[in-house]
Amino acid sequence: MNYERLKTFIAVAEKNSFSEAAKILYVTQPTITSQIKALEDELKTKLFERTTKKVEMTGSANVLLKYAREIVRMNDIARKEIMQMESTIYGELAMGCSLTIGEYVLPEFLKEFKEMYPLIQIQVAISNSRQTVDKIRDQVIDVGLIETPIEDPNITIEPFLEDELILVAAPNFFNCMNEMITLEKIKETPLIVREEGSGTRSVVNYYMEKAGLTYDDLNIAMTLGSTEAIKAAVESGLGVSIISRTAIKKEQRLGLLEAYKITNVRFKRNLYIAYHNKHVLKSITELFLESLKNIVSKNGAYRLVQLSQDES
Numbered sequence: 042m043n044y045e046r047l048k049t050f051i052a053v054a055e056k057n058s059f060s061e062a063a064k065i066l067y068v069t070q071p072t073i074t075s076q077i078k079a080l081e082d083e084l085k086t087k088l089f090e091r092t093t094k095k096v097e098m099t100g101s102a103n104v105l106l107k108y109a110r111e112i113v114r115m116n117d118i119a120r121k122e123i124m125q126m127e128s129t130i131y132g133e134l135a136m137g138c139s140l141t142i143g144e145y146v147l148p149e150f151l152k153e154f155k156e157m158y159p160l161i162q163i164q165v166a167i168s169n170s171r172q173t174v175d176k177i178r179d180q181v182i183d184v185g186l187i188e189t190p191i192e193d194p195n196i197t198i199e200p201f202l203e204d205e206l207i208l209v210a211a212p213n214f215f216n217c218m219n220e221m222i223t224l225e226k227i228k229e230t231p232l233i234v235r236e237e238g239s240g241t242r243s244v245v246n247y248y249m250e251k252a253g254l255t256y257d258d259l260n261i262a263m264t265l266g267s268t269e270a271i272k273a274a275v276e277s278g279l280g281v282s283i284i285s286r287t288a289i290k291k292e293q294r295l296g297l298l299e300a301y302k303i304t305n306v307r308f309k310r311n312l313y314i315a316y317h318n319k320h321v322l323k324s325i326t327e328l329f330l331e332s333l334k335n336i337v338s339k340n341g342a343y344r345l346v347q348l349s350q351d352e353s
Contacts, residue, residue, distance in 0.1 A: 042083065044116055047109045049076040052180075053089065054106050057096050065179040110319075117321040131160035132325045137173040138165060138186040139240060141268060142312060145287040146202070147186065150336050154329065161325055170240060177317050183326045185315040188240030197318040202337055206244055206308035208301040209272075209289055210281040215301070223304045224252060231262035231280030233271050241268070244310045245283050252306045272298065283308060 052062035053073065063070045081088050086101040098106070138147055143165065151163065166176065170187035177185050178195050190198050208222060215222065222230075235242040246256060262280040265271050271282045272289065276297050292298040314330060316322060322330075 042080070042109075042112065044113065046076045046080045046083075047113055049073055050080055050088065050102075050105065051109055051113065053077060053096065054098055054102060056179075057098075059091075059096060065181055114321055117323070121321060121324045130158050130325070130328065132323070133162045133164070134184075134323075134325050134329055135164045135182040136166070136184050136186070136329070137168060137176050137182045139170050139173060139188045140167060141188060141204075141241065141285050141288060142186045143167040144268070145285065145290075146204075146312065150333055153336055154332050157332065158328070161329075169238075174315055177315055180317070180320070183316070183323060184330065187313050187315050188310065189243065190311070190313055191315075195317060195319055196315050199314045200311035201314050201334060202312040204310050204312050205286045206241065206283050206310070207286050207289075208281055208283050208303055209275055209292075209298045210301065211276055211278045212296060212299055214278065214281065214299070220301055221304050222301045224254060224306065227303060228254065228258055229260060232259050233263050233265060233274050233280045233282040234261060235268075235271065235284075236264055236266050240310070241284060244308055248306055248308050252303075 049062065049066065052066055053059055056062050056065070059073045059077075060070050063073045066073070077088060084101070084105070087099050088102040088105065090097045090099060144167075147165065151165075155161070155163070166173070166182060168176070170185075170189040170191055173182070173185040173187050174191050174193055174196055176182045178193065187198075188204075190200075192198075208227075215226075234245065249255070249259070263274065265274060268284055268288050271284060272292060274280065275282050276292070286300070289298050289300065293300065314333075316326070316330075
């Protein structure tokens with residue numbers, strides 16, 4: 042049985058839709074229809090009952106799905122082992138990552154990775170953590186780097202990097218030399234926050250509540266949808282914010298922003314690797330993950346996470 046036809050069949054079976062399968066495989070719907078028709082002719086059976094509203098698998102399709110997944114898996118393993126025998130490492134890596142990682146963490150890692158493996162072509166899709174996980178599940182991308190440990194039975198989540206959020210303000214905003222700001226001071230200071238649902242906002246809310254402050258206790262000046270917008274507002278003196286330390290390296294060097302810690306509160310979180318646990322990882326994907334962990338471990342500016350999620 043043809044490998045591509047089986048992949049097409051699996052996509053239609055998992056999505057219960059010819060149009061959705063076409064989207065995730067980046068082909069036209071007539072191509073999907075043609076592939077399924079060819080597979081049905083080869084097996085001399087009907088695989089899907091199609092109506093105007095839905096697609097249902099036949100009994101034959103349910104039997105084939107179990108074996109099709111195993112055939113595709115074994116094919117991927119064979120390709121992987123053959124590639125490992127080659128002396129030159131090349132190929133494509135499709136990955137996704139959340140906004141903070143994509144803008145402030147990943148570029149530094151990609152520079153070093155590309156220097157080591159210049160023939161590997163990398164495509165990066167920037168979206169929120171949930172969208173990244175959806176793309177992994179639909180096999181649109183090979184691996185994701187996300188800020189939130191989203192639970193999905195098909196996705197393995199591994200913490201790989203510890204990130205710290207810090208209080209940032211324009212120079213001389215607090216008119217003091219103290220690097221520690223009290224919670225009482227925070228309550229009366231205009232605070233600029235990320236939108237509801239962002240990973241950064243969730244971390245800030247969690248640690249503020251642990252310190253005894255609710256969202257209503259804070260003086261929220263404005264809500265913005267990106268870290269870049271927040272930094273611009275803070276630089277203009279419109280308020281302060283709590284964002285990733287990695288996001289203000291340039292501004293600190295240029296003297297545009299100052300970083301502070303809040304008394305008795307430390308905002309920390311893990312960044313996570315995400316990948317499909319029911320598919321064979323490509324050799325290039327495994328190589329990237331191994332290289333990523335090695336780069337993190339030897340870079341003194343970052344802390345490699347070695348504990349389990351519950352322990353971190």
